[in-house]
Amino acid sequence: MTYTPFTQWMITTGVPQQVLELLLAVMIVATIVSIARYVIGSKTYGIYAPIILAIAYSYTGLKYGLAITLIVILTTLLSYTILRKVRMHYIARIAVNYCLLAIMLVVFFIVVERFGLGLENMTNISGLAVISIAALSDFFIKQYVKKSFKSSVMILSSTVIIAALGWFVITRDAVSEYFINNLWIVPLLIVFNIFIGQFAGLRVKDLFRFKSISQNKDNVQK
Amino acid sequence: MxxxxxxxxxxxxxxxxxxxxxxxxxxxxxxxxxxxxxxxxxxxxxxxTSEVYKLIKNRKQLAFLDWESLPKSFVIKPNQGTGGNGILVLYGRKKGELAWIRPGGEVLSKKDLTLHIENILEGRFSMGERSDIAIIEERVRxxxxxxxxxxxxxxxxxxxxxxxxxxxxxxxxxxxxxxxxxxxxxxxxxxxxxxxxxxxxxxxxxxxxxxxxxxxxxxxxxxxxxxxxxxxxxxxxxxxxxxxxxxxxxxxxxxxxxxxxxxxxxxxxxxxxxxxxxxxxxxxxxxxxxxxxxxxxxxxxxxxxxxxxxxxxxxxxGGEVEDSIEAISGRKVININEKITLYYKSYKEGSKNENKDRELTTAFVDTGAITSRISRSYVSRMGYFETMRQFDYLKCPKTFDTFTDAQDYIDEYSKNSTSDEYIIRLAKIFEDGQIVIRPVIIVKVKISGEIRDLEMIVTEDSTHSVTLGRNDLRDYLIDTSKTFK
The missing domain is CATH 3.30.470.20 (ATP-grasp fold, B domain)
Incomplete structure (x- = not known):
């Protein structure tokens, strides 16, 4: 790939190319999360979870990434349901959860190796990406404990959907090439996010939530 | 929309x-x-606010908590909880045991409650990750x-x-x-x-x-x-x-x-x-x-x-209730003393005197009367002074002995040409214990946001300058609760 002189200069002046690409990806996904939250109204587990998930997916590939996500969530649910009956402290419980998770992931790798399940070549997957996805477990449990199972599943789904969207955007070669060669976009992203930060209009979700008010014919302005 | x-x-x-x-x-x-x-x-x-029985700030206080001293029913909640999480309501105590009953019938032992309080102290139900204080307080009845x-x-x-x-x-x-x-x-x-x-x-x-x-x-x-x-x-x-x-x-x-x-x-x-x-x-x-x-x-x-x-x-x-009644019955709600707007004879929409030519007043809603009424001094002010004079020229008798007599007089009068274009008819009414004849004119009125032409009998001045009668109340429900406000 040929770079513009500015980008070329950066790379030769000690900015690792991979780090540069990753940082750009972080900015792009962060902006997607901010749009999703304030314009659409979909909640995620903070902003870090979808970013790390999108980047992890870009390393594992979406198919493998989603499969690992599924295993992580199912194991978390299982371990939480079992541990619920045991009286123990919260952090200890999470620690047990992570141990179970590690075991399950190992089992999963073996099962995939043996039976395929349409997920061949899993052995090449980056370990860091796998544990990044495993971190979802903590977010999921926290939401489950503090709110409800339903709300946690809701937020999990929107986190995964947004991460998948982020994955889609950052893995397009055209996109990453354009961004890395047009770094002036970075301040533009800042301005754009400041604009989103000022947005006071209704979110798309609000429109659905308050639909009944606008449909109520006998509701006179009073 | x-x-x-x-x-x-x-x-x-x-x-x-x-x-x-x-x-x-x-x-x-x-x-x-x-x-x-x-x-x-x-x-x-x-x-x-609800009375606090005990505050538990740390494990030590929890360990020394005198469970026996707690009343039969109480509530345990985190000090900084969100969305009602971590609130435990206990309805009563199980006889002879250190165990309490939840609204659903579930029995919680002292051990269960201790664990719950420990969770509160660890901040499991609280905003952020901070540790928290558990409140044991009175249960509202x-x-x-x-x-x-x-x-x-x-x-x-x-x-x-x-x-x-x-x-x-x-x-x-x-x-x-x-x-x-x-x-x-x-x-x-x-x-x-x-x-x-x-x-x-x-x-x-x-x-x-x-x-x-x-x-x-x-x-x-x-x-x-x-x-x-x-x-x-x-x-x-x-x-x-x-x-x-x-x-x-x-x-x-x-x-x-x-x-x-x-x-x-x-x-x-x-x-x-x-x-x-x-x-x-x-x-x-x-x-x-x-x-x-x-x-x-x-x-x-x-x-x-x-x-x-x-x-x-x-x-x-205020007023959603009235609006919703309107939605059900298709009628508007008015008060016994309802604020209405009267439009003068010279009123023309959009003219520069538009505001001068109308007046806000309180009408008394009287379901005992059939036709609405307005007092003479009012209509004179509204530009019907000449009309009233024309009525006086008729020199109709001051009182009648019976309604039949009055009706006969009205019948007689109707045969003649009307003295004034604004008097649409004459009406016989009971006023101050006597049967009298009064002119009826059409007055433009705004009731509850709606402009209407009402037939009104012009009476001598009385307590209520404007009274709305049954003929004009068909489209309304009357709220009597605001009568004296």
Missing amino acids: FRSRMNEVLGLNRRNQEYVRPYNHPKAKALADNKIATKKLLAREGIQ TDSFLKQYSYKGVPDLRIICFNLVPIMAMIRIPTRRSNGTANLHSGAICTGIDIGTGITTYSMHMNNKSFLSDTYEMIDSTQDLKINKKLSGVQIPDWDKILDIAVRCQKASKLGYVGVDIALDADKGPIVFELNARPGLGIQVANQAGLKWRLEKIKGLSVKSIKHGIRVAKNLF
Whole structure:
């Protein structure tokens, strides 16, 4: 790939190319999360979870990434349901959860190796990406404990959907090439996010939530 | 239609940007998030909150807690909990054991409660990751009237106040589905309340079937009680007192935009549960009305006192009940003494004298009279002076012995040409104990926002300058509750 002189200069002046690409990806996904939250109204587990998930997916590939996500969530649910009956402290419980998770992931790798399940070549997957996805477990449990199972599943789904969207955007070669060669976009992203930060209009979700008010014919302005 | 109504609705973005952030100082927010600090502050202001039995700040205090000293029923809650999480209600104690019974019948031992309190102390139910304090406090005993609508738990009133004005109110009613908690997300019913009267309007609950969160379903009665009751039209007891407490809480807390949660205790009356610095927006659905335009009306208003704020709210936002009655019956609600506008003879829409040529007055609604009446001095002022003179020229007898005589005179008169174009006919009426004949003219009147031409008998001056009779009341329902206000 040929770079513009500015980008070329950066790379030769000690900015690792991979780090540069990753940082750009972080900015792009962060902006997607901010749009999703304030314009659409979909909640995620903070902003870090979808970013790390999108980047992890870009390393594992979406198919493998989603499969690992599924295993992580199912194991978390299982371990939480079992541990619920045991009286123990919260952090200890999470620690047990992570141990179970590690075991399950190992089992999963073996099962995939043996039976395929349409997920061949899993052995090449980056370990860091796998544990990044495993971190979802903590977010999921926290939401489950503090709110409800339903709300946690809701937020999990929107986190995964947004991460998948982020994955889609950052893995397009055209996109990453354009961004890395047009770094002036970075301040533009800042301005754009400041604009989103000022947005006071209704979110798309609000429109659905308050639909009944606008449909109520006998509701006179009073 | 869809858009315009949506413009009245307050969304999460605007709530945070324009109300919570600018009007709720971080210090005030921290106070509202801290139940103990709130209780202390409200106690100083003479506002009742639920009585605290014990505070448990750490494990050591938990270890030394004298369980025997606790009353039979109490509530355990985290000091900085959110969304009603971590609240444990205990109804009674199991005889001879250190065990307590939950509303659903589940028995919790001392060990269970200890674990629950440990979880609270670790901050499991609290905002952020901080450690927390556990509060053991009095269990509110539901007011007997509201009890019939709720399943086990305590219904809880939420009043949103802004700038010392109560903006919108609702009551959250525990259901079987919500397991006795007044939490919308766990299935409690939310019912809107008319600020003006304290009468309930619309009701909704979270849609059970929908997997999407925050989808509501409008309902009109309780859903899972043995005998389900209609939810609209219920008068909340002590309404004025509740509004007063809500606004006092706002003033004391220095929160510009606040949701005040109040429960009605059977013995103590209104008790403040908590103050909420970021009150939810579902209240708009329960009231089928938007918060945005209400808040915009109040913004920048200089409210002089608590009483003033309540009056403003009642005048501006009261009336949902009347509107909903109108929706059912197709009729508008008017008061016994209804404010109407009278249009002078010379009134022309759009002329520069438009404002001069009309006058606001109070009409007395009299269902005993058939035709509406207006006093002579009034119509003279309205430009019918000459018409009245023409009537005097008729020199009709001052009184009649019987209605038949009067009718005969009228029949006689009708044969002649009318003396004045504005007198459409003559009418026989009973005035001050005598039968008399009076002219009837057509007067343009605006009642409840609608301009109409009414046939009115011109009477001698009496207590009520304008009386609306049955002929003109067909389209209205009369609210007698505001008679003497």
